[in-house]
Amino acid sequence: MIKKSLLATLVVSALFTGATANDDMKKWLRPTEVPQPTNNKLTPARIELGKLLYFDKRLSKNDTVSCATCHSPARGWTDEVPTSKAVGFEGRVGPRNSPVVLNSAYQRHQFWDGRAKSLEQQALGPIEADVEMNMPLKELVPKLQKIKGYKPLFDKAYPGEGINKETIAKAIASFERTVVSTESPFDKYAKGDKKAISKDAKEGFSLFKGKAHCVDCHDGFNFTDGSFQNIGLHDGNLTGKELGRYNVKKRAAWYGVFKTPTLRDVTKSYPYFHDGSVKTLKEATVICSHGGRFEHNVKNKSDVMVDRHLSEAEVDKIVEFMKSLTGPDLDIKVPTKFPQ
Amino acid sequence: MKKIAIAALLASVTLFGADHVIDQKGKTFIPHEITVKVGDTLTFVNSDPFAHNAYTDDEANEFDIGMQAPGTKKTVPVKAAGKFDVECAIHPNMLLEVTAN
Numbered sequence: 001m002i003k004k005s006l007l008a009t010l011v012v013s014a015l016f017t018g019a020t021a022n023d024d025m026k027k028w029l030r031p032t033e034v035p036q037p038t039n040n041k042l043t044p045a046r047i048e049l050g051k052l053l054y055f056d057k058r059l060s061k062n063d064t065v066s067c068a069t070c071h072s073p074a075r076g077w078t079d080e081v082p083t084s085k086a087v088g089f090e091g092r093v094g095p096r097n098s099p100v101v102l103n104s105a106y107q108r109h110q111f112w113d114g115r116a117k118s119l120e121q122q123a124l125g126p127i128e129a130d131v132e133m134n135m136p137l138k139e140l141v142p143k144l145q146k147i148k149g150y151k152p153l154f155d156k157a158y159p160g161e162g163i164n165k166e167t168i169a170k171a172i173a174s175f176e177r178t179v180v181s182t183e184s185p186f187d188k189y190a191k192g193d194k195k196a197i198s199k200d201a202k203e204g205f206s207l208f209k210g211k212a213h214c215v216d217c218h219d220g221f222n223f224t225d226g227s228f229q230n231i232g233l234h235d236g237n238l239t240g241k242e243l244g245r246y247n248v249k250k251r252a253a254w255y256g257v258f259k260t261p262t263l264r265d266v267t268k269s270y271p272y273f274h275d276g277s278v279k280t281l282k283e284a285t286v287i288c289s290h291g292g293r294f295e296h297n298v299k300n301k302s303d304v305m306v307d308r309h310l311s312e313a314e315v316d317k318i319v320e321f322m323k324s325l326t327g328p329d330l331d332i333k334v335p336t337k338f339p340q
Numbered sequence: 341m342k343k344i345a346i347a348a349l350l351a352s353v354t355l356f357g358a359d360h361v362i363d364q365k366g367k368t369f370i371p372h373e374i375t376v377k378v379g380d381t382l383t384f385v386n387s388d389p390f391a392h393n394a395y396t397d398d399e400a401n402e403f404d405i406g407m408q409a410p411g412t413k414k415t416v417p418v419k420a421a422g423k424f425d426v427e428c429a430i431h432p433n434m435l436l437e438v439t440a441n
Contacts, residue, residue: 216390226432251429253393253407300407302391302430
């Protein structure tokens with residue numbers, strides 16, 4: 001029953017019903033399906049197994065940290081702290097703001113620097129990271145194999161494949177593909193309900209697409225085009241993790257760039273930016289619409305990061321619009337019992 | 341005179357290969373797939389109001405045109421046969437599939 005309702009939730013949450021959108025609004029509507037790789041199509045068994053793994057703290061070295069610790073459904077699928085402070089392994093501090101899991105299924109690249117090209121590839125990274133779950137996969141696999149209750153679940157989800165790093169990753173990725181947007185007031189508006197959002201939010205949407213140029217990066221139904229941008233949060237030479245995607249490969253265009261995040265449910269995913277340095281949507285909007293925190297001496301700053309000369313009232317309207325992108329929480333029941 | 345010009349043009353195409361224009365517009369490569377010959381060139385034209393890029397990590401054809409400002413174009417040679425993907429480093433959802441014969 002639970003399994004059926006999980007799939008039903010996925011399908012229903014992705015479908016749109018009721019009024020029809022005009023052509024101008026179609027690009028903003030949520031898709032009817034979540035992308036799935038051919039070797040890991042969604043099934044109830046895979047989703048349920050992935051959910052257990054996602055919330056199971058035994059996937060960490062000392063049984064204290066799960067995926068949900070830093071990507072919690074109760075905290076907007078992130079953790080409400082700037083850089084995963086005091087929630088990683090033994091309170092260790094991660095270098096970046098915990099990215100939201102919501103709608104990651106629609107992203108071609110995972111992590112702020114895009115170093116993973118699939119959710120399956122991404123899923124194992126935090127498990128092994130010493131500041132997160134600190135669990136070497138060569139130890140995790142036998143650990144899970146010893147938990148008898150997991151074997152039938154893996155057998156059902158991935159018949160004949162066994163418990164290994166690939167099936168662990170595929171199961172977690174399957175669950176993450178169910179973490180998608182619910183219908184927000186904006187979605188109702190996009191479908192034709194003109195009263196679904198306020199006058200200020202409508203004007204904010206116009207500014208968002210027009211004068212403010214937010215859409216240059218926050219484009220499409222997921223309010224990100226998946227682009228990598230240097231938004232000028234730091235000036236001068238960058239070092240370490242601030243180099244962003246440049247750490248993946250020393251490509252000139254990747255110096256100090258980070259992935260454009262979704263704005264879906266953005267009111268739940270504070271603080272903002274890859275370093276979690278901004279607490280409010282208004283402050284984030286001011287920084288982005290004024291050409292970054294630093295106007296000058298930013299190496300490889302994106303050319304869309306220029307001062308758009310917005311008034312405070314205009315910024316407020318854009319914030320009102322972004323608030324309308326938040327829908328009800330997903331109906332996901334957090335497991336309280338795990339396989340033994 | 342015209343005949344000479346046409347002959348010269350044909351000779352240059354034969355000698356240097358054809359040039360294929362790839363438009364970068366609306367955060368897409370247009371066309372998004374193309375079949376070319378070794379010796380041809382690809383010219384990327386940025387029609388969007390913001391910067392683009394084009395690169396491939398294909399070993400035999402590796403190139404990276406760097407940051408490409410709006411309204412500019414850059415040309416790269418097709419050096420070896422095979423199939424390879426070209427991506428925009430800024431907008432990775434922009435993909436071009438190249439088949440080089």
